[in-house]
Amino acid sequence: MVGGGVIGLAVAWRCAQRGVRVRLHDPAPGSGASHVAAGMLSPVVEAHFGEDELTGLLADSARRWPAFAAELTGATGVDLGYRTDGTLVVGLTGDDLAEARRLWSYQEGLGLPITPLRPSELRRREPALSLRVRGGAFAATDHQIDPRRLVAALRTAAERAGVEIVDSGVTALSRRPGRVTVVAAGTGATALTGLPVRPVKGQILRLRAPDGAPPGFRHVIRGYADGEPVYLVPRADGEVVVGATVEERSDTAVSAGAVLRLLRAAVDLVPELAEYDLVETVAGLRPGTPDNAPVLGPLPGRPDVVAATGHHRHGIVLTPVTADLIADLVTTGVADPLLAPFRADRFTVPVGSMAPASSSVPAELLRGLSC
Amino acid sequence: MVGGGVIGLAVAWRCAQRGVRVRLHDPAPGSGASHVAAGMLSPVVEAHFGEDELTGLLADSARRWPAFAAELTGATGVDLGYRTDGTLVVGLTGDDLAEARRLWSYQEGLGLPITPLRPSELRRREPALSLRVRGGAFAATDHQIDPRRLVAALRTAAERAGVEIVDSGVTALSRRPGRVTVVAAGTGATALTGLPVRPVKGQILRLRAPDGAPPGFRHVIRGYADGEPVYLVPRADGEVVVGATVEERSDTAVSAGAVLRLLRAAVDLVPELAEYDLVETVAGLRPGTPDNAPVLGPLPGRPDVVAATGHHRHGIVLTPVTADLIADLVTTGVADPLLAPFRADRFTVPVGSMAPASSSVPAELLRGLSC
Secondary structure (H helix, E strand, O other): OEOOOHHHHHHHHHHHHOOOEOEEEOOOOOOOHHHHOOOEEOOOOOOOOOOHHHHHHHHHHHHHHHHHHHHHHHHHOOOOOOEOOOEEEEEOOHHHHHHHHHHHHHHHHOOOOOEEEOHHHHHHHOOOOOOOOOEEEEEOOOEEOOHHHHHHHHHHHHHHOOOEEEOOOOOOOOOOOOEOEEEOOHHHHHHHHOOOOEEEEEEEEEEEOHHHOOOOOOOEEEEEEOOEEEEEEEOOOOEEEEEOOOEOOOOOOOEHHHHHHHHHHHHHHOHHHHHOEEEEEEEEEEEEOOOOOOEEEEEOOEEEEEEEEOOHHHOOOOHHHHHHHHHHHHHHOOOOHHHHHHOHHHOOOOOOOOOOOOOOOOHHHHOOOEO | OEOOOHHHHHHHHHHHHOOOEOEEEOOOOOOOHHHHOOOEEOOOOOOOOOOHHHHHHHHHHHHHHHHHHHHHHHHHOOOOOOEOOOEEEEEOOHHHHHHHHHHHHHHHHOOOOOEEEOHHHHHHHOOOOOOOOOEEEEEOOOEEOOHHHHHHHHHHHHHHOOOEEEOOOOOOOOOOOOEOEEEOOHHHHHHHHOOOOEEEEEEEEEEEOHHHOOOOOOOEEEEEEOOEEEEEEEOOOOEEEEEOOOEOOOOOOOEHHHHHHHHHHHHHHOHHHHHOEEEEEEEEEEEEOOOOOOEEEEEOOEEEEEEEEOOHHHOOOOHHHHHHHHHHHHHHOOOOHHHHHHOHHHOOOOOOOOOOOOOOOOHHHHOOOEO
16 A cells, blocks of 8 residues: 555555555655545535536445444544535525536436525525525535544554554555555655646635634535635534635645635635634645546556545545445455446557556456555 | 843843843743734834824834844844835725825824825835725835844843843742842733733734745835735745734634735735735734833832833834833933833822832842842
8 A cells, every 4th residue: 555645544444354464655644635635525516517427436435424434433433523414505696606506407417416495595504604695505415524533533443454554655666476556645646656646736724613612504515705616614623624725736835815715705605704713724735637537446557556546626525435446456356347437547648558458456466465 | 030022132131231130031032922023113104193102212212223233133143134125005995095194194294204105106116016006105214124033133142141041930029139120021011010911912924925035025015905904014035924903802813804804905905915825824912001102110119120011013113212221220220201101100090009100210229230
């Protein structure tokens, strides 16, 4: 295993549960995109035009989340902050509402559970919303967890299942008989594998309700505020995550302009947030691919190297399905059909430069397997 | 000495230079209001209605700054970031400009050096200003230094002059023959002395120009932006301080609303600041008095205790005059006439509850003096 974010830790846990000896390399487990993520489990409101196959995977993984969370908490005692209050999508102005409505109409068309609400219903459901908010919709099945608690729980669970976590990085993928290497290194996958994974910068804020109180709202709020998309994720412990920029750049500086835009949109939608403490401003790098979908499967020409990266904005929601299916692939050599759209050989490569496409791991690699 | 902010350190340095044995108590020197201050030396644009005596003291101290800075840098080698580019006062909207103009007309009326500029002159002088800025004025003698460098320099200078810095606090002021205690404890003075010093919260941001460049503007900018007062202090090393709230409360939490208002005003006035890194958000507590002027002199009934606190928003500019005159008072027993308006007995006290007013230190205390 290379990479100790949520994907790497979860794959390692699942592999170890299946009897595989796992050594996981990461100089600082959980310190990458997992540390910055907001933790929305949003297959519905994250269903975007042109991403049908990804939408299917998001929905599948979201359905696995309740059992996954219960098992993980059972194994570790860690409360993941799993909340099922659901997500409100709202528009501040008429233009914002029109933009939001176009997307949720598309989501309704896919048969996804999203319900338009009258403004009075919206306000009854979430009185903290600004009186300026023009309208919205409710996605009851779009839930949330706290990614930092998830990292802590996965690490404990993995170690208890026998995973050895080594605090050093990996700079090359040597071939060793009987060993499969899973690369869950986020944006680090490019240097290791040549896969076209690009860093996509996200800036995010963490606020905290004053005086130890819980936030004054309970739904995840996905809003459009004067053209600015923003989400607000309230946690029971008082934290509210406000995110996130999506920037095609690879630095992790926090910029004044991004903080301004996020705060303005947040306060426009939920005015009481102005009185919350601003406790953290942070930027991370999501691993993005050319089609914004993850890469889940063996590398062309290197069946002993299995990629599990490119999760972009969806790493948290995709953790259960990734862990289950990659662990299955590693232990059985057979790729679940769900993985077919996410093979590593789908990106354009020069003809003849790589071995024939494959989504399975050869049987000879599986004897005496470690990963 | 009680208190190792800029006032305490400077008084200690000056006392030690005059041959007084000085022990300075502070559990964390320089970590209070001095650490949060922006460092404007602004006797002109800080001249407010109804504060004539304070204005005189500010102007006197500002005149001492060039020699004070030169002496301090000469004694320590520390570059204080002293800049003499001057201060621009600007108004974003017509209403903002009207408000700014009323104040600078008052300042002109006092004979202070402030010069209204035509918009074209303003833009020629500072091209980074937003095209929306309606007008402004120039205060050539309002300079700036970096307070964190000032703390470092004063500490070095004080220690080299023989001051003993003790990293413990003081909870009571015992009487000891031959010892004068100077209380420069900022907001901590209330508990020690009973003086009516209240904490006035200030939130401030530190930005940094990208890629190690200096900021794209060189003047201190004092602006009014849609009713929001803000200042921008550019340093040669790339830092820009954006401040500050003035809040009658005593917590040091950074609030989302304050950061939003400061960033919005800053970016409205100087748009390029949106691209700067946001590197620090911090709040401090200024020591304020009922008339917003400092307390400089012996306590009623306790001629062995000399207050040097209550500097509120003016601690940095008032450092030289405070250090000079308090050191004179401690070593000679005679109060400079400049100190008369700032005596500790000027606040309302029950008749007969205190000893007669005094601004001097009795001669018997001065034999074998230490402080």
